[in-house]
Structures are given as C-alpha cells and as structure tokens.
Amino acid sequence: MQRINLLSPRLANQIAAGEVVERPASVVKELLENSLDAGASQLDIDVEQGGVRRIKIRDNGTGIMKDDLSLALSRHATSKIITLDDLEAVRTLGFRGEALASISSVSRMHLTSQAEDESEAWRVEAEGKDMATAVRPASHPQGTTIDVRDLFFNTPARRKFLRTEKTEFAHLEEVVKRLALSRYETGFRLSHNGKQVYDLRPVTDQLHAEHRLATLLGKKFIENSLTLDVEAAGLRLWGWIGLPTFSRSQADLQYFFVNGRVVKDKLVAHAVRQAYRDVLYNGRHPTFVLYLELDPSTVDVNVHPTKHEVRFRDGRLVHDFLFSRIHKAIADVRPESDAAPTGMQETSSNESEITEQSALQLSNRPASSGMDWMRSASSSPSSSGVRGQLDGMRRLSGYAQEYTSQTETVDPETGEVREAAPLSLLGQSDVSAFGQDVDYQAVPPLGFAVAQLHGVYILSESEQGLILVDMHAAHERIVYERMKTAFYQKNISSQPLLVPINIAVSQSEADLVEESSTVFEVFGFRVERTGLESAMVREVPVILIRGDVEGLVRDVISDLSANGISDLMESRANELMASMACHGAIRANRKLTIAEMNSLLRDMEITERSGQCNHGRPTWAHLSMSDLDKLFLRGR
Known part of the structure; x- marks a missing residue:
C-alpha cells in the first residue's frame, strides 16, 4: 500500500504551474499583470526564441522592498489581498500569489528590484529542491526586472508539447496586445530576437x-x-x-x-x-x-x-x-453626408478597390431625428415635380401590392395563410413629407438616382461620387423593419391549443420551465409544469402556430439552461417575418422610374440597419471620385 507523503515545495509548485504556466505567453501574462498592478507606466519585454529560451520584463513601478523579496517567490504570498472582503471586491489583475512561485519552479528565474522608498536594489532567486531563496545586492533603478530563462528545462514532458517558435511568439504577442488595449496610459515595448515589434507610447487622448x-x-x-x-x-x-x-x-x-x-x-x-x-x-x-x-x-x-x-x-x-x-x-447608423468620421481617414495611395459603405461618412444618429439635408424653403418646388414624386411612390407601392397579392403569407395577428397585404414602400409620414414645400439645400447622403442597371442595381450620384444600390436587398430590409415594428408594438396574439402538447423533460428542465414562465409569456407562449419530469404547452403565438412548437420549446429550455437567457422565440418570429419581407420586396428586372428609385433611396436613409439586407448582405456600395479617377489614370 502506498503511504501518504508530503510533497516537496518545488514539486508542489510544478504541479501548480500546470494550471498557471501553459506556455511562454502565460508567463508574460502573469508578469505583465504584476507590473501593471505595481503602477508601471512603461513596460519593456525582450523575448528570445518565442519566449522558450528567454523572457525579460522590466518595469518602472513601485518595486519590491528587500524584506519582501524572499516572500515574493513563495506560494500564496501576495500584496493584493489580505481578507475575504478584499477577495470579494478584487480591483487588481493578480491576487492569488501563485505566479512567481510557479514560474520559478519550471525555469531559471531571477528577480531584481528597487522599491521607491529604498536607495539600493536587490536580486533574489530560488534554488534547490526546497526552493530556498537567496537575496543579493544588485544595481537597478526604481522598478523591477524579471529574467526567465530555459522555460520547462526541468519538465521535459511539458517542453515537448510546445509548438514552433513562430506559433509560441504569436500567442505571446497576442497577450501583449490585449494588455496594451486594456491600459492606454501605459507604454509597451516588445522585441523578439533583438528585433523591435511594438513601441507603444502612453496614450493621453x-x-x-x-x-x-x-x-x-x-x-x-x-x-x-x-x-x-x-x-x-x-x-x-x-x-x-x-x-x-x-x-x-x-x-x-x-x-x-x-x-x-x-x-x-x-x-x-x-x-x-x-x-x-x-x-x-x-x-x-x-x-x-x-x-x-x-x-x-x-x-x-x-x-x-x-x-x-x-x-x-x-x-x-x-x-x-x-x-x-x-x-x-x-x-442608429445612417448614411450622413456631413457627419464627422469615426476614425482616421488616411488611405493608401495605391488602393484602387471599390470603397465599402464605411467610406461614406456614417452617423449613428437616432432614427427619430430630423434629416439635416431637408429644409423648408421659401420657394416651393414645381407642382409637376411633386406629382412626379407622388406618382413614383404610388407605382412602387402598387408594384408591392401587385406582387404580394400573388404570394401566400402568414398574417401576424391571426396566423392564417392568406394573400399578403400590400407592403408599401413609404409610410404615411413619408408620403405627406413629399407633399410639403421642401427643397434640397444639399445632396442627400445616398444622392439622387440617375439610372437603373440591368433591372438589379440603382446608380445614384452623391456629393462624394457614385453609389450602387441593390434594390431588392434594400427594399427587403425596409419592409422587414416595418413588419417588426408593427408586430412588436402590438400585444403578441396567442392562440390556445385545442390539444395541448405534452413534453417529457428532465427534473432540472422542469424546474427551469417553472422558474421561467414569464420568459415564455412575453412571446405569447404559455408553458406549465405538469409533473416532476413533464411540461405542457397550452398557448402559442399565432405567427408560430404552424411551426415545430415542441422543438422550439425544447431549444429554448436548452438555451436557458446554458446561458440563463434565450432569444430563440424572438429569432423564430423574426425569421418568419424576414421570409415574408423577402418575398414581398421588389424583384430583379423590375423597371423603376427615377422618382421610384429616389423614393427608395430616401427610405433607406431613415430605416434602421439599411446597410444590410435581412440575410446580412450589403445593400449599397460607394465609389468615390478618386476611385473613379484611378480607374482612368486621371491626375497622373
């Protein structure tokens, strides 16, 4: 029979290192977090052979006092927490006091530091089976330097699982990147095999x-x-x-x-x-x-x-x-011709590709705000111009009615399959707006339509160049957003089931159904627990009456169990409305007049998420004048 033995300090630390120190990147993470907790404003990281051969980190933090250096390499020794109350409200990155002991047990490591209140620097390292520490005088400015060499030299089984130098350094670089993103006020300098990779200055604005x-x-x-x-x-x-x-x-x-x-x-x-x-x-x-x-x-x-x-x-x-x-x-993102850009605007001189939507300046102003480029004017447009716009809207709405009248759909209120109602492109407020005395003092964000290409794309002239719009994708998003608004602004209609659906579940799932009944009720479901391991669906929303109700309820329960929250019911309802909107939108090869195309562009400018269709495809792209000039080698 094997006897119970007390592990040596080094072996205990090596076991702990299995959780804390997985690869060189883990070492860098733990050491940099300690430096940041010490208030360092500059961190220098020198790495050799992906961190396997050497990792040297130097900071200008508060340093470690001589009397604390011996404890610094001991397990469960930390300056971050003292009581349980400190642990329950941790404000530092590190707090366990395991990192230095674990790292020193699987590498050749020494630590040199000078505390801010001391005039001399000291160096400490752990030696031997019992991890005995030796403290010696050293030369060092205020702060701390930790030098880690030959990682996993005494645990060859761990060392052979390390990847190539390139892979290990990529993981290490990612750690530095994350910490640099977390502390803008701190400077980071990273070099690999003597070559500088990053030199990030402290950020102030x-x-x-x-x-x-x-x-x-x-x-x-x-x-x-x-x-x-x-x-x-x-x-x-x-x-x-x-x-x-x-x-x-x-x-x-x-x-x-x-x-x-x-x-x-x-x-x-x-x-x-x-x-x-x-x-x-x-x-x-x-x-x-x-x-x-x-x-x-x-x-x-x-x-x-x-x-x-x-x-x-x-x-x-x-x-x-x-x-x-x-x-x-x-x-809230809208195309906005006079909005300030969200990021830097420099572009490479040799870029010649078509600019995506982001190149047209965007504004995330609320949809309810007024449109800056539409202003009342003392001189009203000609009556023929207004009539042309209104006629265009009517024809476009008429097309939606013409198409959807031939398409079966599910009514959101009754759940009946019937001929779809007309899906008007423009709401009542939009129609009345075109009847008012308005004048365009500036070109709208998506410009004015000039032509239709192969019955699929709208070509529009904007202040910045040419805009191409996929008319089906754009109209699909407009219809979809209006259907969602109409659906969720009303109380979701439920329909009792003539024969309730009984579902066999586990006891924990039945408990979850009982606790989450309000989650189901929000979307028109009534699900009740009927036994130790059973539940019953008594009511469902009419829009989902023809779907797989049992499968949906099971998926929702699984989602609630895994995440504590579920959006599957809303997702299924949205999927159905997206399908209805797709079938009700303008189809390819439908010839539109200029007025109809302009009506579509104006509606895009006030519709949420109009940059993408219901399937996530972009609805428009932008080609600036400089892009066009490059195509024809102008200005060279």
Missing part, C-alpha cells in the same frame, strides 16, 4: 488611442468602426464596435474587458451575437473592442486559474445592458 488601436488591430478596424460610450444602472460600456460590413470569418478580432481585465464570457458573447443577429451574413463574426466598468463587488473574477472567466452577480442585467446598447448603436 482619443486620437492617440485610435492610433494604438490601428497599430495593434489594423487601420481598417478604425475606419470601419463606431465609437460607443453609454452608462445605465451602475454600468458603463465604452469602446469601438465594427460595422456589420467589417465582419470576419473567425472570432479573432473580439476584445472584451471587465474593469480592465480581458475576459471570454459566454454571457457577453451571447449578448453581442444577439445584437448583430439581423445584420451579419451567415457564418461571419463581428469585431469589437469594448470595456465594461462596474462595481468590483458585483463581479467574481476568482472563477478560473487563468482568470479569463468571470461571473456576474446580476447576469441578466449585464446581458440586457450589453445587448440593448450595442443593438441600438448599430440600428
């Missing part, structure tokens, strides 16, 4: 913050992003969110910080994904750099050894706050 973002994430991100800064219920969210047209094939440009700590949280990911749901093409991922600030006592950071996960005390509040603010910011 918005312009320099955007320059740092452009350096780390690319200038395209700044040019295709919106700034965000909102507060509510003790929460503050600020940062940058990418336009839907600037999406990625993978989630590699997503950075979220909670009180300065980078996190990857399922609740946050769900809220952001839900906010972008209507505007992203299938399989694409949004881009963002966002910062959430809240009371430290309302978030638990002591969840995972790597501290990448957090747990919010009121997760539903945080989720709803994130979703509503990001969703509104995206919805």
